[in-house]
Amino acid sequence: MDRLMGLDVGDRTIGVAVSDLLMITAQGVTTIKRTNIKNDINELKKIIGEYQVTKIVSGLPKMLDGTVGIQGEKVLAFIEKMKQHIDLPVEFEDERFTTTISERMLIDADVKRKKRKEVIDKLAAVQILSGYMQRTKNKI
Secondary structure (H helix, E strand, C coil): CCCEEEEEECCCEEEEEEECCCCCCEEEEEEEECCCHHHHHHHHHHHHHHHCCCEEEEEECECCCCCECHHHHHHHHHHHHHHCCCCCCEEEEECCCHHHHHHHHHHHCCCCHHHHHHHHHHHHHHHHHHHHHHHHCCCC
Protein backbone atom coordinates (compact mmCIF):
# COMPACT_ATOMS: atom_id res chain seq x y z
CA MET A 1 0.00 0.00 0.00
CA ASP A 2 1.16 3.49 -0.84
CA ARG A 3 1.41 6.15 1.81
CA LEU A 4 2.06 9.84 1.42
CA MET A 5 4.04 12.02 3.79
CA GLY A 6 3.24 15.72 4.12
CA LEU A 7 5.85 18.23 5.23
CA ASP A 8 5.59 21.76 6.56
CA VAL A 9 9.24 22.86 6.35
CA GLY A 10 10.13 25.84 8.50
CA ASP A 11 13.36 27.43 9.71
CA ARG A 12 13.17 25.84 13.19
CA THR A 13 10.82 22.88 12.73
CA ILE A 14 9.39 20.45 10.19
CA GLY A 15 5.79 19.42 10.69
CA VAL A 16 5.15 15.86 9.48
CA ALA A 17 1.90 14.12 8.56
CA VAL A 18 1.15 10.82 6.82
CA SER A 19 -1.86 9.52 4.92
CA ASP A 20 -3.84 6.52 6.06
CA LEU A 21 -3.46 3.34 3.99
CA LEU A 22 -6.58 4.14 1.93
CA MET A 23 -5.31 7.69 1.29
CA ILE A 24 -8.49 9.23 2.60
CA THR A 25 -7.20 11.13 5.64
CA ALA A 26 -3.98 12.67 6.88
CA GLN A 27 -2.75 12.36 10.46
CA GLY A 28 -0.13 14.45 12.20
CA VAL A 29 2.90 12.36 13.16
CA THR A 30 5.43 14.68 14.76
CA THR A 31 7.22 17.99 14.67
CA ILE A 32 10.93 17.64 14.04
CA LYS A 33 13.06 20.23 15.83
CA ARG A 34 15.60 21.23 13.20
CA THR A 35 19.24 20.98 14.25
CA ASN A 36 21.22 20.36 11.05
CA ILE A 37 20.49 18.96 7.60
CA LYS A 38 21.92 15.51 8.40
CA ASN A 39 19.77 15.06 11.51
CA ASP A 40 16.70 16.51 9.76
CA ILE A 41 17.04 13.99 6.93
CA ASN A 42 17.73 11.08 9.30
CA GLU A 43 14.53 11.88 11.22
CA LEU A 44 12.58 11.93 7.96
CA LYS A 45 14.14 8.62 6.88
CA LYS A 46 12.98 7.00 10.14
CA ILE A 47 9.40 8.14 9.55
CA ILE A 48 9.52 7.05 5.88
CA GLY A 49 10.63 3.58 6.96
CA GLU A 50 8.16 3.28 9.81
CA TYR A 51 5.16 4.28 7.68
CA GLN A 52 6.42 2.87 4.35
CA VAL A 53 6.02 6.22 2.62
CA THR A 54 6.15 6.16 -1.19
CA LYS A 55 5.78 9.88 -1.99
CA ILE A 56 6.45 13.17 -0.21
CA VAL A 57 4.23 16.25 -0.47
CA SER A 58 5.95 19.39 0.73
CA GLY A 59 4.19 22.63 1.37
CA LEU A 60 5.55 25.46 -0.75
CA PRO A 61 4.96 28.89 0.74
CA LYS A 62 4.06 31.44 -1.90
CA MET A 63 3.46 35.14 -1.87
CA LEU A 64 -0.12 36.40 -2.20
CA ASP A 65 0.51 36.99 -5.92
CA GLY A 66 1.50 33.33 -6.37
CA THR A 67 5.25 33.84 -6.74
CA VAL A 68 7.83 32.01 -4.64
CA GLY A 69 9.41 34.29 -2.04
CA ILE A 70 12.33 33.96 0.36
CA GLN A 71 10.68 31.29 2.55
CA GLY A 72 9.67 29.33 -0.55
CA GLU A 73 13.26 29.44 -1.80
CA LYS A 74 14.42 28.03 1.57
CA VAL A 75 11.94 25.15 1.26
CA LEU A 76 13.06 24.41 -2.31
CA ALA A 77 16.72 24.37 -1.19
CA PHE A 78 15.91 21.99 1.68
CA ILE A 79 14.00 19.64 -0.62
CA GLU A 80 16.89 19.60 -3.11
CA LYS A 81 19.28 18.59 -0.31
CA MET A 82 16.81 16.01 0.95
CA LYS A 83 16.48 14.46 -2.53
CA GLN A 84 20.22 13.69 -2.47
CA HIS A 85 19.55 11.28 0.43
CA ILE A 86 15.93 10.21 0.02
CA ASP A 87 14.95 8.63 -3.29
CA LEU A 88 11.21 9.31 -3.35
CA PRO A 89 9.11 11.46 -5.65
CA VAL A 90 8.34 14.90 -4.21
CA GLU A 91 5.40 17.09 -5.13
CA PHE A 92 4.60 20.56 -3.87
CA GLU A 93 1.34 21.90 -2.51
CA ASP A 94 0.62 25.60 -2.16
CA GLU A 95 0.68 26.20 1.59
CA ARG A 96 -0.60 29.74 1.70
CA PHE A 97 -2.70 30.19 4.83
CA THR A 98 -2.21 26.63 6.21
CA THR A 99 -0.51 27.88 9.37
CA THR A 100 -3.15 30.61 9.78
CA ILE A 101 -5.98 28.09 9.30
CA SER A 102 -4.30 25.67 11.72
CA GLU A 103 -3.86 28.36 14.34
CA ARG A 104 -7.49 29.46 13.98
CA MET A 105 -8.63 25.82 14.46
CA LEU A 106 -6.55 25.53 17.62
CA ILE A 107 -7.79 28.85 19.01
CA ASP A 108 -11.39 27.84 18.27
CA ALA A 109 -10.72 24.58 20.13
CA ASP A 110 -9.50 26.68 23.08
CA VAL A 111 -5.97 25.25 22.95
CA LYS A 112 -3.54 27.25 25.10
CA ARG A 113 -0.83 29.28 23.36
CA LYS A 114 2.06 27.08 24.59
CA LYS A 115 0.35 23.91 23.37
CA ARG A 116 -0.51 25.59 20.02
CA LYS A 117 3.18 26.25 19.42
CA GLU A 118 3.90 22.55 19.97
CA VAL A 119 1.35 21.24 17.44
CA ILE A 120 0.85 23.99 14.85
CA ASP A 121 3.49 22.76 12.37
CA LYS A 122 2.19 19.19 12.56
CA LEU A 123 -1.35 20.46 11.96
CA ALA A 124 -0.14 22.59 9.04
CA ALA A 125 1.44 19.43 7.54
CA VAL A 126 -1.96 17.72 7.88
CA GLN A 127 -3.58 20.66 6.04
CA ILE A 128 -0.96 20.48 3.27
CA LEU A 129 -1.35 16.73 2.80
CA SER A 130 -5.16 16.84 3.03
CA GLY A 131 -5.27 19.59 0.41
CA TYR A 132 -3.05 17.58 -1.91
CA MET A 133 -5.09 14.40 -1.45
CA GLN A 134 -8.36 16.24 -2.14
CA ARG A 135 -6.95 17.95 -5.20
CA THR A 136 -5.54 14.72 -6.66
CA LYS A 137 -7.93 12.06 -5.32
CA ASN A 138 -8.86 10.77 -8.77
CA LYS A 139 -5.26 10.89 -10.01
CA ILE A 140 -3.32 9.12 -7.25
